[in-house]
Amino acid sequence: MKNNELHQRRLQATPRGIGVMCGFYAEKAENATLWDVEGNEVIDFAAGIAVLNTGHRHPKVMAAVEKQLQAFTHTAYQIVPYESYVSLAERINERVPVDGPAKTAFFSTGAEAVENAVKIARAYTKRPGVITFGGGFHGRTFMTMALTGKVAPYKIGFGPFPGSIYHAQYPNALHGVSTDDALKSLERIFKADIAPDQVAAILLEPVQGEGGFNVAPADFMNALRKLCDNHGILLIVDEVQSGFARTGKLFASEYYDVKPDLITMAKSLAGGLPLSAVAGRAEVMDAPAPGGLGGTYAGNPLAVAAAHAVLDVIDEENLCERANHLGKHLVEVLTQAKAQCPYIADVRAQGSMVAAEFNDPSTGAPSPEFTKQVQDKALAAGVLLLSCGVYGNVIRFLYPLTIPEVQFRKALDIIHQSLTR
Numbered sequence: 277m278k279n280n281e282l283h284q285r286r287l288q289a290t291p292r293g294i295g296v297m298c299g300f301y302a303e304k305a306e307n308a309t310l311w312d313v314e315g316n317e318v319i320d321f322a323a324g325i326a327v328l329n330t331g332h333r334h335p336k337v338m339a340a341v342e343k344q345l346q347a348f349t350h351t352a353y354q355i356v357p358y359e360s361y362v363s364l365a366e367r368i369n370e371r372v373p374v375d376g377p378a379k380t381a382f383f384s385t386g387a388e389a390v391e392n393a394v395k396i397a398r399a400y401t402k403r404p405g406v407i408t409f410g411g412g413f414h415g416r417t418f419m420t421m422a423l424t425g426k427v428a429p430y431k432i433g434f435g436p437f438p439g440s441i442y443h444a445q446y447p448n449a450l451h452g453v454s455t456d457d458a459l460k461s462l463e464r465i466f467k468a469d470i471a472p473d474q475v476a477a478i479l480l481e482p483v484q485g486e487g488g489f490n491v492a493p494a495d496f497m498n499a500l501r502k503l504c505d506n507h508g509i510l511l512i513v514d515e516v517q518s519g520f521a522r523t524g525k526l527f528a529s530e531y532y533d534v535k536p537d538l539i540t541m542a543k544s545l546a547g548g549l550p551l552s553a554v555a556g557r558a559e560v561m562d563a564p565a566p567g568g569l570g571g572t573y574a575g576n577p578l579a580v581a582a583a584h585a586v587l588d589v590i591d592e593e594n595l596c597e598r599a600n601h602l603g604k605h606l607v608e609v610l611t612q613a614k615a616q617c618p619y620i621a622d623v624r625a626q627g628s629m630v631a632a633e634f635n636d637p638s639t640g641a642p643s644p645e646f647t648k649q650v651q652d653k654a655l656a657a658g659v660l661l662l663s664c665g666v667y668g669n670v671i672r673f674l675y676p677l678t679i680p681e682v683q684f685r686k687a688l689d690i691i692h693q694s695l696t697r
């Protein structure tokens with residue numbers, strides 16, 4: 277089967293709304309390497325959009341899933357429960373950075389986790405409003421589209437959206453938005469749109485993913501926590517992309533002095549199997565009545581088994597440390613490249629959540645064109661890169677944290693050449 281032939285079949289069989297980035301089709305994958313149906317090999321710096329912090333098919337993850345396959349694959353947890361779900365919740369409760377005792381509920385996708393976090397926050401506060409941020413991405417369901425702070429391509433043609441959702445500014449020094457500006461935009465929402473005592477939650481990504489790997493400044497997080505406490509608002513952090521060792525800590529929230537009330541997680545939680553979760557303060561998590569939360573596949577046993585193995589691997593292979601080590605090297609390479617590549621407007625990182633932002637040096641305007649050129653050059657040389665950012669002018673680097681050192685160095689050389697030649 278050839279890539280071109282599959283491409284023609286895809287165009288006939290599947291809708292254009294499911295946009296596909298690559299023109300080649302996967303055949304197999306191992307750790308940081310992906311092979312297509314024609315035998316071509318790429319180093320995978322996309323990792324299924326931040327899902328594979330533990331790499332493709334980690335042997336421990338495979339073994340855990342195979343063992344579970346031999347036992348049972350589905351009972352629907354709400355009908356017949358199983359120990360692995362409870363023990364995974366216990367493990368996450370121990371590590372999740374919230375105040376006091378925690379509880380965790382499992383779902384399947386990131387969007388589902390965010391939807392449920394909003395349900396829980398509304399049930400707890402008995403308030404309707406949710407404030408999110410420009411540039412944020414929270415999913416493709418109706419509530420999460422409404423929460424998302426980026427119109428194209430996610431919201432086009434799909435309205436009307438659920439109400440009582442307002443977007444504040446996310447701080448972004450490069451784009452001229454200070455912490456103060458962002459806090460003022462919240463004040464404006466409280467004056468113009470909704471009283472603070474009607475707001476259930478402020479929801480943000482501690483490091484914006486799709487929005488361009490923008491890191492929330494510590495003073496902003498402190499101010500948000502204070503604002504939430506003053507008005508009885510819950511603070512929800514969406515760690516779907518930033519979680520599970522990517523930033524050098526299990527959760528990016530651990531970099532801050534403040535603690536959120538609820539945390540959403542998914543992606544790298546289960547190393548390639550569909551699993552998501554909402555974890556949070558037990559009192560808040562218990563607000564919805566029995567039967568209010570769940571889903572047929574929520575907390576699927578195969579995915580739960582994979583997540584147990586992922587947590588083991590993160591600890592055994594020191595993946596938080598490794599995230600910092602690899603991220604540091606990549607930042608060095610990008611910073612060196614900056615001297616020869618005037619398009620690089622910014623290099624930013626938290627651990628291995630590394631991004632480079634590209635502007636046209638003659639106009640200072642975002643350059644999605646140059647970004648695409650870099651992606652194309654890197655791919656031609658064997659490295660698969662993903663873009664992001666509100667203007668599509670950021671490249672994010674999402675290699676598995678288990679990538680072998682030699683392969684990582686090779687990829688860095690290719691990235692350097694793609695930026696400078």
Ligand SMILES: Cc1ncc(COP(=O)(O)O)c(C=O)c1O
Nearest residue numbers: 385386387413414415485516517
């Ligand atoms: C921060 C964040 N939240 C939510 C989602 C939605 O996750 P899913 O695509 O699994 O529904 C994503 C996906 O990229 C994300 O990055």
